[in-house]
Amino acid sequence: MPAERRERADAARNRRAILAAAEELLGRHRPGEVTIEQVAAAAGVGKATVFHRFGNRMGLMIALMRERARGLNDAVENDPPPLGPGAPPRERLRAFLSAVVEMVGRNKGLLGALGQEVPPTSHPDCDEHPIYPFWHHHVSTLIAAERPDLDAPLLADLLLAGLHAEPTLRLLERGEIARLEAAMHTLADGLLTAGAPAAPSRLRARRSP
Numbered sequence: 001m002p003a004e005r006r007e008r009a010d011a012a013r014n015r016r017a018i019l020a021a022a023e024e025l026l027g028r029h030r031p032g033e034v035t036i037e038q039v040a041a042a043a044g045v046g047k048a049t050v051f052h053r054f055g056n057r058m059g060l061m062i063a064l065m066r067e068r069a070r071g072l073n074d075a076v077e078n079d080p081p082p083l084g085p086g087a088p089p090r091e092r093l094r095a096f097l098s099a100v101v102e103m104v105g106r107n108k109g110l111l112g113a114l115g116q117e118v119p120p121t122s123h124p125d126c127d128e129h130p131i132y133p134f135w136h137h138h139v140s141t142l143i144a145a146e147r148p149d150l151d152a153p154l155l156a157d158l159l160l161a162g163l164h165a166e167p168t169l170r171l172l173e174r175g176e177i178a179r180l181e182a183a184m185h186t187l188a189d190g191l192l193t194a195g196a197p198a199a200p201s202r203l204r205a206r207r208s209p
Contacts, residue, residue: 014043018049018060022064035057036050061110066131073134089146098181104163159187
């Protein structure tokens with residue numbers, strides 16, 4: 001094998017080993033307890049190799065989350081309905097939230113680490129977060145298609161924000177994925193149900209002299 005090809009193969013193998021080691025450690029330890037040194041040792045590479053390939057801890061977490069999210073993003077664009085194109089917006093939103101909860105449940109340690117490194121942003125065009133812009137755009141688009149009268153970008157932020165909250169991560173640590181999925185569906189169904197916002201009007205009425 002030519003030297004250049006062998007170097008590329010070694011780099012690809014090291015990358016896979018580092019990502020697998022990081023994922024395995026995040027499955028056993030809290031995010032703040034996982035260090036670059038531990039990842040390097042578990043992957044069988046030098047610490048310098050991890051830094052050279054990913055830059056820092058944040059770069060490693062972002063790369064790992066991109067790997068794990070790639071399948072879901074592809075499914076949203078290419079799978080059969082309701083997750084993929086072709087189903088009504090409400091059905092697609094419920095299917096997407098179920099898929100997100102399932103992915104988050106499998107990668108709760110990674111999501112916690114990523115939340116420490118790169119908090120979600122309310123600006124969906126920001127590239128700092130590896131998955132949030134895609135998820136936000138998809139959810140916002142579905143909300144707008146079903147309820148064009150609503151502030152879809154803000155509601156998408158609010159709907160997704162709970163996935164990064166500490167209580168949610170504790171819920172996932174207890175294995176209550178079905179409970180989280182049901183709650184996300186309840187929120188989605190509630191905001192997509194047409195109706196007048198009665199509560200604010202009552203509040204204004206109580207404040208009137």
